[in-house]
Amino acid sequence: MTVALLSDVHANLVALEAVLGDLPGVDAIWVMGDTVGYGPDPADVLALLRERGAILVAGNHDRAVATGEGLDLFNAAARMAAERHRSWLSGADRDALAALPISLEPAEGYSICHGSPRDPLWEYVFDARTAAFAMAGLRVARCCVGHTHVPATFRTGDGKLMINPGSVGQPRDGDPRAAYALLDVVGATVEFRRVEYQVSETQRRMRGRKLPEMLADRLAFGL
Numbered sequence: 001m002t003v004a005l006l007s008d009v010h011a012n013l014v015a016l017e018a019v020l021g022d023l024p025g026v027d028a029i030w031v032m033g034d035t036v037g038y039g040p041d042p043a044d045v046l047a048l049l050r051e052r053g054a055i056l057v058a059g060n061h062d063r064a065v066a067t068g069e070g071l072d073l074f075n076a077a078a079r080m081a082a083e084r085h086r087s088w089l090s091g092a093d094r095d096a097l098a099a100l101p102i103s104l105e106p107a108e109g110y111s112i113c114h115g116s117p118r119d120p121l122w123e124y125v126f127d128a129r130t131a132a133f134a135m136a137g138l139r140v141a142r143c144c145v146g147h148t149h150v151p152a153t154f155r156t157g158d159g160k161l162m163i164n165p166g167s168v169g170q171p172r173d174g175d176p177r178a179a180y181a182l183l184d185v186v187g188a189t190v191e192f193r194r195v196e197y198q199v200s201e202t203q204r205r206m207r208g209r210k211l212p213e214m215l216a217d218r219l220a221f222g223l
């Protein structure tokens, strides 16, 4: 069983289309949150993932857009984008976002969430030590997360594995290409992939929709 791991699409439809176009045949698509926030096309991204039968959990941006929760923790640009998305989305889309679970076990032995198992909406995991603490209470040995926008795997001393595919729509590792990963569920092996997409088209849409300039600029640098 091969699963496409996607996270932090952040309403970047052009990047999402490029990733879906790059996918080999997969048995499922798991999305580790922050499907909306920042980018120009929140409704179209939600519709496309729904059409592809993707399994989604909630990210902090999804929650903020859906309910306003956590908006006060965002910087000014992130807050402005979330408020825009909240006003653009239909009531049905906002309700669907609000109803997303904060974690799921989509396959035997695997948990998925946005930040970490101990703090699913907000914790950033950047190293194996933090991963070990964050997974200590988890009854399964493997978890897939997002949130940092940096692709990584962390193996803990007690044999657990945390996988972060990076960000489809707003990479922050200095490489502007869309990031995702392919997971072989049985073998627990991961292939990280990068896909070129037309960053300038996403930037054009963001400027046309009056999103903060800084959010568009950063896409060109993968920051």
Ligand SMILES: [Fe+2]
Pocket (backbone or CB within 6 Å): 008, 034, 059, 061, 147, 149
């Ligand atoms: Fe994010």
